[in-house]
Amino acid sequence: MSLSSASSLVVDLIDLGRKAGSMIEVERTVQAPEDLGIAVIGVPQGSDLSLTVRIESLEQGVLATGSVHAHLVGECARCLDEITSDVDQTFQELFFYEDQPLEDEDEEVLRFGGDELDLEPILRDLIVTALPLAPVCRDDCPGLCSECGARLADDPTHKHDIIDARWAALLDVQAQEPEL
Ligand SMILES: [Zn+2]
Ligand SMILES: [Zn+2]
Known part of the structure; x- marks a missing residue:
C-alpha cells in the first residue's frame, strides 16, 4: 500500500521513473506531524507545513532539492511567555536506490525503495536542528x-x-x- 498522498510528506515517484535526467516538482502544504520540535519550541501538530521540492532522477538514485516553511510556538526561556515565529529551511539530499551497490559499503547514505520518497525524516532533522535551545521573546527580555x-x-x-x-x-x- 502506498503511503503517498497530497497530504503527506511522502512523494510518489511513479511519474519520475528511473530515467536519469527526468524530474518532478512538488509543492504542497501538509499538516505537521506530531513531536516536530523540542521541549521548549516546535511546530504545533496539525499546523500548516509548506514543502516545495524538486526531485531529479540520477543513475544511482534521486536528488531532492527544496525548502520547508512552518510556524513555531514555544516558550521564552527567561519570562515563560508564549513565543510564535517561523522556520524556513532549505535542503539538498541524495537518496540511493535500495538495490544500488555502493563502492564503499560502510558509507552512511539515505536509501529508498524507488516508488516513493519519504521526506519526513530529513525534514524533521532539518527543522529540529534549526530550533533555538533557549528561545527568547526578545533579545533583551x-x-x-x-x-x-x-x-x-x-x-x-x-x-x-x-x-x-x-x-x-x-x-x-x-x-x-x-x-x-
Ligand atoms: Zn520580585
Ligand atoms: Zn521573555
Whole structure:
C-alpha cells in the first residue's frame, strides 16, 4: 500500500521513473506531524507545513532539492511567555536506490525503495536542528524576578529590599521614636 498522498510528506515517484535526467516538482502544504520540535519550541501538530521540492532522477538514485516553511510556538526561556515565529529551511539530499551497490559499503547514505520518497525524516532533522535551545521573546527580555517570579518587563524598577533581621529591629525602634 502506498503511503503517498497530497497530504503527506511522502512523494510518489511513479511519474519520475528511473530515467536519469527526468524530474518532478512538488509543492504542497501538509499538516505537521506530531513531536516536530523540542521541549521548549516546535511546530504545533496539525499546523500548516509548506514543502516545495524538486526531485531529479540520477543513475544511482534521486536528488531532492527544496525548502520547508512552518510556524513555531514555544516558550521564552527567561519570562515563560508564549513565543510564535517561523522556520524556513532549505535542503539538498541524495537518496540511493535500495538495490544500488555502493563502492564503499560502510558509507552512511539515505536509501529508498524507488516508488516513493519519504521526506519526513530529513525534514524533521532539518527543522529540529534549526530550533533555538533557549528561545527568547526578545533579545533583551529581562525575565522573571528571582525572588517572587514577577515579570520584570512589566515592572523595570522592580526590586526587593532585603533587610537583615537585625536592621529590621533597629528600623522598628526608629519608627517608634516620637518626632521632635
Ligand atoms: Zn521573555
Ligand atoms: Zn520580585
